[in-house]
Amino acid sequence: MSPLPSQPLLSVKNLKKHYATKFSLFGRATRVVKAVDGISFDILKGETLSLVGESGCGKSTVGKTIIGLLQPTSGEIELGGARIDNLSPDAFRAQRKRIQIVFQDPFSSLDPRMRVRDILAEPIHNFGLARNAADLKSRVDDLLDVVRLPKDAASRFPHEFSGGQRQRIGIARALAAEPDLIVCDEAVSALDVSVKAQVVNLLQDLKDRFGLALLFISHDLAIVDHITDRVAVMYLGKIVEVAPRGPLFENPLHPYTQALLSAVPTPTPGRKTSRTVLRGDLPSPANPPPGCNFHTRCPLAFDRCSRETPVLRSTGPDQMAACHLID
């Protein structure tokens, strides 16, 4: 792999997204759900960063905030060194081209009344990428070819395709804008295992071919292990551990990461694994526990965990974790 440039493509700093769910008589928020509560990470050009965590931990909110579908409550998002979170809607639209998204549900993410050709033409048209009608047509054909769909797919409607094929159309739409970064929001979670593998391999190929960076949001560590360069583990709106794939899978530092990894099924039947079973549910982000968010479910919690909030600390090359145990 070629040496990565030092300037990150995307830099997220102390991003927060809070939702007010109850208001006082005078319109002041009295109950706030902290969906994302101060997370920071960088994505380098051509890199895949996976954001993992159980459902409800805020990982999709991060994705939607980065592509501008949600406004952050506070924090900064920098793309290629320039802030994009405080731009006007018009100025932001020009930056949209550089970050695209692939959605989880291949059925609701394509307009049922549009032909595939028109679905793919929309970003090309919006970003002024085609010089004329012939150019547009050849671009659409190329995109279908790139995601390995037949050419005649262009004139068909989304309901004529299977889930995996639809997800390829979704990927082609994201590629149509010629982005630098694609956010894959649980992009393969809704697919069958065999189709899932095909789509993951496709994403991997496209990433290498176009030098794309991916923010791969997933709860499935087996897939993440296959595709990622680095992993960020989220718990209740916060990142609890960031590490390159190798160290994270071999030597997870945070007890939550350890528990997640122990839940990944192994392909060898009958092999004994030490399974850490977490008790209880994810606490409500409207009412997070004091101290470390994880102490209510942590098998290794001690008295300090319920008093003091741990911060992300560097623990090795590129590896960071937020836990009192690693002090």
Place this chain on the structure above:
Amino acid sequence: MTPPALLGLAVADPLPDIMQHTPPRRGLMGLARRNVPASIGAVLLIVLTGIALFAPWLGTVDPLAISPTLRARVPSAEHWFGTDMLGRDIYSRVLYGARVSLFVGFAVAVLATAIGAAIGMTAGYVRWADSPIMRLMDAIMSIPSILLAIALVALTRPSVGNVILAIAVAEIPRVARLLRGVVLSLRELAYVEAAVSTGSSSAKVIWRHIVPNTIAPVIVQATYICASAMIVEATLSFIGAGTPASIPSWGNIMADGRALWQVKPHIVLIPAVFLSVTVLAVNMVGDGLRDALDPRMAKTV
């Protein structure tokens, strides 16, 4: 066909068609076959529209001409539907009355749908406008539509135009509420978010992704409004708050026949049957459209 033996080839006879393949019919005829009640409704509606348009050439006389010597006659060869209390020919009045009913029905459907759809879409798409608009709509809806229409007509001069406006005002909130709900659910769909993230402006998102997906419920709602407007118009005319008495409408004819209801029921029954059949036809078309426009059921979108 040339028998295969003559060609010197041992070719098996083609298998007889056990199950004849009939390609699904496309176009208008295919649609009609798949949806029989809707076609019946459509045919009825076309016939009634024809009756309304060609009323002067269908053996009618002046529907306003009174003839005191021929009052309250039963149907005969001379007067097919009989005559009313003033000796006016009911056949002519009913045929001319179809004009009022159909015109009011269609005009209210178009007017209320267009305005209501615009209001509902604004409420659904513009967050801050939602609450004030919908509270106003709730306020209008809290008044029974007949009462509201009576009040509005009473404030103005009775005329067909005012009747249309009055009924439309009462129907607008229903369309607005439907459209707001549809837009609220559409705007959360991933494909609308995808359109936003692929750089489409709000106007483009509304025009290309939201409007086309609201057309089906809007058209279906429009047919129900059309049917309901015809009934409201007849009701208003019946109680004397609708179409002016100088214009024959089904409601007016029934109002005229009310006094003789027990001895000459046909004066009330004939326009009532016409009204019922028209409303039924419109509703049948509406149900058929609802089935046909549902994208999940449509085979050839």
